[in-house]
Amino acid sequence: xxxxxxxxxxxxxxxxxxHAASFLCVTATVLxxxxxxxxxxxxxxxxxxxxxxxxxxxxxxxxxxxxGGMANAIIGSGLVLGVGSLLGxxxxxxGGIYLAEFGRGGxxxxxxxxxxxxxxxVPSIVMGIAIYxxxxxxxxxxxxxxxxxxxxxxxxxxxxxxxxxMLLMVPHNIREAAxxxxxxxxxxxxxITLKTASPGVITGCMLAFARVAGETAPLLFTALGNDFMSYxxxxxxxxxxxxxxxxxxxxxxxxxxxxxGGALVLILLIVIAVSLVxxxxxxxxxxxxx
Amino acid sequence: xxxxxxxxxxxxxxxxxxxxxxxxSAVRSFLLSRGSSAIADKGFSGLMLxxxxxxxxIVALIASQLVVRSQLSLAKFGLSFFFRxxxxxxxxxxxxxxxxxxxxxxxxxxxxxxxxxxxxxxxFLTEMCPRVLRAPLAFLTELLxxxxxxxxxxxxVFVLVPLMKDYVNPVLKSSLGWTxxxxxxxxxxxxxxxxxxxxxxxxxxxxxxxxxxxxAVPHSQREAVLxxxxxxxxxxxxxxxxxxxxxxxxxxxxGLGRALGETMAVTMVIGNDPHIxxxxxxxxxTMASVIANEFSEASDDMHLSAxxxxxxxxxxxxxxxxxxxxxxxxxVTRGAPARVH
Numbered sequence: 001x002x003x004x005x006x007x008x009x010x011x012x013x014x015x016x017x018x019h020a021a022s023f024l025c026v027t028a029t030v031l032x033x034x035x036x037x038x039x040x041x042x043x044x045x046x047x048x049x050x051x052x053x054x055x056x057x058x059x060x061x062x063x064x065x066x067x068g069g070m071a072n073a074i075i076g077s078g079l080v081l082g083v084g085s086l087l088g089x090x091x092x093x094x095g096g097i098y099l100a101e102f103g104r105g106g107x108x109x110x111x112x113x114x115x116x117x118x119x120x121x122v123p124s125i126v127m128g129i130a131i132y133x134x135x136x137x138x139x140x141x142x143x144x145x146x147x148x149x150x151x152x153x154x155x156x157x158x159x160x161x162x163x164x165x166m167l168l169m170v171p172h173n174i175r176e177a178a179x180x181x182x183x184x185x186x187x188x189x190x191x192i193t194l195k196t197a198s199p200g201v202i203t204g205c206m207l208a209f210a211r212v213a214g215e216t217a218p219l220l221f222t223a224l225g226n227d228f229m230s231y232x233x234x235x236x237x238x239x240x241x242x243x244x245x246x247x248x249x250x251x252x253x254x255x256x257x258x259x260x261g262g263a264l265v266l267i268l269l270i271v272i273a274v275s276l277v278x279x280x281x282x283x284x285x286x287x288x289x290x
Numbered sequence: 291x292x293x294x295x296x297x298x299x300x301x302x303x304x305x306x307x308x309x310x311x312x313x314x315s316a317v318r319s320f321l322l323s324r325g326s327s328a329i330a331d332k333g334f335s336g337l338m339l340x341x342x343x344x345x346x347x348i349v350a351l352i353a354s355q356l357v358v359r360s361q362l363s364l365a366k367f368g369l370s371f372f373f374r375x376x377x378x379x380x381x382x383x384x385x386x387x388x389x390x391x392x393x394x395x396x397x398x399x400x401x402x403x404x405x406x407x408x409x410x411x412x413x414f415l416t417e418m419c420p421r422v423l424r425a426p427l428a429f430l431t432e433l434l435x436x437x438x439x440x441x442x443x444x445x446x447v448f449v450l451v452p453l454m455k456d457y458v459n460p461v462l463k464s465s466l467g468w469t470x471x472x473x474x475x476x477x478x479x480x481x482x483x484x485x486x487x488x489x490x491x492x493x494x495x496x497x498x499x500x501x502x503x504x505x506a507v508p509h510s511q512r513e514a515v516l517x518x519x520x521x522x523x524x525x526x527x528x529x530x531x532x533x534x535x536x537x538x539x540x541x542x543x544x545g546l547g548r549a550l551g552e553t554m555a556v557t558m559v560i561g562n563d564p565h566i567x568x569x570x571x572x573x574x575x576t577m578a579s580v581i582a583n584e585f586s587e588a589s590d591d592m593h594l595s596a597x598x599x600x601x602x603x604x605x606x607x608x609x610x611x612x613x614x615x616x617x618x619x620x621x622v623t624r625g626a627p628a629r630v631h
Contacts (some may be wrong), residue, residue, distance in 0.1 A: 014521050021523035025418060028410025032493055033427065036434055037583060039445055039490075086472045094341025102335050103342065112342045114616060118344060121544070121612035122352070123551025125578050129585070129601045130352040146357060153348055160345065184327030186334035207436070214438025217553040217578070221586045241440045245554060247445045256448070263441045270436045 031124075047264025050257045056230050059229050060243075063252045070262055072229045076144065077238040080223055081213055083148025083233065088155025088212075093194075095156065096163025096201075101189050113164070116157040127154055128218035136222060144237035147223030151212040158211065162204030166197040169286045200286040205275045210273035214266045216241040240266060347363055349609075356602040363593035371599060377564035384596035386603065388505040388564045392481070392574040393604075396556065397549040399485025399570070404493045411493075412500035417526050428498070435494040443558035446487045451478040451559060454486070459571055479561040482570040487559055488549045496545040499619065503537030504530055506623045526630070533622075540618025547611040551604060553578040577604045 054069045061068030095112070103109030131150040136142055170193050179189035194201065219225075224236040225246060240262045247259035280286060314322070342575040357364075363384060365370060374385025415427060455478030462482075486626075507530050515529035531538070561573020562583050575583075577600050588594045 014524065018521035018523040021526070022418060025410045025414040028407045029414040029427075032407050032411050032497070033430070035490070036430065036493075039424055039442075039449075040430075040434070042449065043441065043546050044444060068530075091341045094338045095345060098335075098338035098342035102338055109342075112345055114613075114620075115345050115349060115615050118609055118612045119349060119546045121551070121615075122608055123553060123578055125551070125553045125581050126352060126356070126601050126605045126608075129359070129581065129598055130355040132585075133355040133598070134351065137359075156348065157345060160342070186327070189334070211436055211438075214440065214449045216438070216440040217582055220582055224586065241438055244444060245440050245558070248440075248447050248558060260445055266438055266441060271433065272439075274429070274433050275435055278432075 002099060023123040034178070043260075043263055043267060046260045047267070050261035051264060055258070056259050057232045060116060060227065060255065061254065063250065063255065066254050068254070068258070070238075070240065070243060070258055072226065073238040073240045073243040073262065077240040079144050079211060079231070079233065079237060080147040080151060080219070080239055081209065084151030084155060084212060085209060087149060087152030087207075088208070089159055092156045092159025092205070092208070093163050093201060095160035096167060097189060097194065099160065099164040100167035101193065113161070116160050119157045120161075123217070124154060124215050125217035125220075128221055131218065132221045135143070139234075141234075142222065142224035143234045144223050145233045147219045147237070147239065148233075150218040150222050154212050154215065154218065155205075155208045158208040159205055162207065163197075163201050166200030166204060166286060167193055169200070175219070185231060197286065199280045200277075203273070203280045207273045207277050210240070210269045213269055214241050216245050220245075352605060356520060356598055356605060360595050360599035362591055363599045364595075366592070367596075371596070372603065375566065379584075379590075379593045382590070382592045386577070386596075386600055388566050389575055389577045389580050389600060390603075391566050392560070392576040393550055393578070395485045395570075396481055396560070396574070396576055397546055398490055399482065400488035400492055400549045401542065401546060403485065403489035404545065408493050408496035408545070409500055409538065411497040412504055413526060414506045415497075415501050417522070424594065428501075431494040431498050432459040435498065439491070439552060439554040440558075442487055442491055443555035446483065446555055446559045449485060450487060454483050455480050458482075461495075463571075470568055471570050474572050475566070476571060477561065477573065479559055479573055480571045480572045481560065481567075484556045484574070484576070485570075487555050488552055491552060491555060492545040492548050495548055496541050499541030499544060500534075502539050503534045503541060503622050505618060506537070507533045516526050537622030538620050540615045540620075540622070542596070543611060543615035543618065547608050547615060550611065551578055551608050553582050557582045577601075 052069075054067060055070060056074065057070075057071055058067070058069040059072045060070060099113055100279050103112070104110070118289070127150050131146055131153070135146040135149060139146075174196060175188060175193055179193040183192070219239050219242045223239055223242065225242050226236045226238045230237050244259045244262045244266075247255040247262075250256075338403070367374065367384065370384050371384065374383075375387035376385045377388060378384070384484065421426065442511060455476055459472070459476045459478070461474065466472050511529045511533055512525055515525045520528065536548045556576055557579040560579055562575050562576060562579060563573035564575050564580065567574065581597050581601055581604075584593070585597050588597060
C-alpha cells in the first residue's frame with residue numbers, strides 16, 4: 001500500500017514538473033516576444049508619423065527650427081554604401097566561390113570559414129579604429145571613402161559565408177553536366193553554378209548591405225558626419241545611422257523626429273532584405289539554405 | 291569561342307575527303323582549336339583563393355594597425371595599463387580598469403537576464419510550439435537580430451530610460467536598496483539600463499543559435515527517452531538539453547561576444563562616467579563606449595593611443611571569445627543535416 005502511494009506521489013511530482021516546465025517556457029516566450037513586438041510596432045508608428053516628402057528632399061533645419069529632412073544623410077549613406085559594396089561584394093563572392101567550389105572540405109577552406117565567422121563577431125568599432133589609422137591618419141582628414149572602406153571590409157565575411165551556403169545548395173549533377181559538355185571549369189562555375197545560385201547570392205548581398213547600412217560605430221571616425229549637402233568622396237559626409245545617433249542625443253524635438261524617421265528607413269531596408277532572403281530560400285534549388 | 295564553333299563543320303568534309311591518318315580527327319582538332327583552358331582555370335581558381343585569403347589579410351591588417359597606433363601608450367604604461375584605474379586625459383594619465391569593469395558587469399547583467407529567457411524560448415520553439423507559429427517567430431527573431439544597434443539605442447533613450455526611471459528603479463531601490471547595489475540618484479541612465487538593452491539585443495542571437503543546436507539533436511534520442519515512459523520535460527532534459535549542452539554553452543558565449551563589443555546602444559544609455567561605482571544605477575562606461583565617445587575628440591596623441599590600446603584589448607578578447615564559442619557550436623552541429631528553420 002505504502003509502495004503504491006509512493007509511486008502515485010512520484011508520478012504526480014513528474015506530472016507537476018512537466019507542466020511547470022511547459023508553463024515556464026511559454027511564459028519566457030511571451031515575456032520575450034511581447035516586448036520585442038512592442039519595440040518593433042513602436043518604431044514603425046513613431047517613424048511613420050515622422051516621415052514626409054521633405055524628409056527625403058531637404059537637408060536638416062538648424063537646431064530650433066521646424067521642417068527639414070535628411071536628404072544629405074540619405075545621399076551620404078548611398079555614397080558610402082556604394083564604395084563599401086564595390087569593395088565588399090566582389091571579394092566576398094570570390095571568397096564564397098573558393099570555399100564552395102575549390103577548397104570544399106579542405107583544411108584551408110575550414111580555416112578560412114572559421115576565421116570569417118570569428119571576424120563577423122569582431123566589434124565594428126574596432127574596424128573603425130583600424131580604418132581610421134590606415135586611411136584617415138595618412139590623409140590627415142576624414143572622408144566618405146574611408147567610411148566606405150570600413151563598411152566594405154565588414155561586408156566581406158558575411159557575403160563570403162552566404163555565397164558559400166547558397167553555392168553548396170546547387171546540385172552536383174548540374175556541375176557534372178557542364179563539365180561533361182567540355183565547358184572549362186571557370187566557365188562552369190561562373191555561368192552554371194553561380195547563375196543557378198544567383199537569387200540566393202544576390203539576396204545574401206542585399207542582407208549584408210542592409211546590415212552595414214545600419215552600422216554607426218565604424219563611421220564615427222571615418223566618415224565623421226557633415227551638416228551640409230556633400231557629394232564628394234574625399235570629404236566628411238553625413239550618413240543615416242550616424243545622424244540618428246547625433247539627433248537622438250540632441251535636446252531638440254524636431255531633430256528627434258528626424259531620428260525616428262531615419263530609423264524607420266533603415267528598418268524598412270532590413271525588413272525587405274530579410275524577407276527576400278526567406279522568400280528565395282523557401283523555393284526551388286536553394287530551398288533549405290539559410 | 292565563336293571562331294571554333296564555326297570551324298567545326300569546316301573540318302568534317304576535309305577529313306572525309308582525304309581520309310588520311312596524318313590529319314587529326316574532327317573532334318580532336320575542334321578541341322585543339324579551342325585552346326587549353328588550363329591557364330584560365332588556374333588563374334580563376336587563384337583569384338578566388340586570393341579573395342578567400344583576404345579574410346586573413348583583414349585580420350592581420352586590423353591587428354597591425356592597432357598595435358602600431360597604440361605604441362605610445364604600450365611603451366609608457368605596458369601591461370600595467372590594464373591594472374590602473376586613473377583616466378585623466380588632461381594630465382595624460384590613463385588606465386583601463388573602469389572600462390574593463392563596465393564591460394564585464396554590463397555583459398554579465400545582460401547574460402543574467404537574457405540566458406534563461408533565451409533558452410526557454412528555444413525550448414518552446416523546438417519542442418512545444420505549434421507548427422503554425424514556428425515560422426513567424428523564427429522570422430521575427432531573425433529580423434530583430436538584424437536591427438541596427440543605433441536604433442535599439444534610440445528606442446532605449448526615449449522609452450526604456452523613462453521606464454526604468456519611473457517604474458523599475460524606484461521598486462528596486464525600495465526593495466533591494468539595502469544591498470548597496472541600487473543606491474544613488476535615479477537618473478534612468480546607467481549600468482542597469484545598459485544591461486537591460488544589451489539583454490534585449492543578444493536575446494535573438496542566443497535563442498536562434500540555441501534553437502539550431504537543439505534541432506541538430508537526432509530524433510532517435512527523443513524517441514528513445516519517450517519510449518522509456520518519460521514525460522515531455524524529462525525528454526527535453528535528458529534527450530535534448532543533455533546532448534546539446536555544449537552547443538548551448540557555445541551560443542551563450544557567442545551572445546557574450548556580441549555584448550562585449552556592442553557600442554552604440556550602450557553609449558547612448560550608460561551615462562559615460564570613467565569611475566567605478568558599486569551601485570548599478572550610477573553611470574559607467576564600457577571599453578567600446580569610451581572609444582565611441584572620446585575618439586573623435588581626443589586631441590593629444592597619448593589619449594588617442596590609450597583609446598587604441600583599449601580597442602586592441604577589445605579585439606583580442608572578442609576574437610578569443612568568438613573562436614571558443616564557434617568551436618563549441620561546431621562540435622555539436624557538425625554531423626547535423628542541413629539547417630531547417
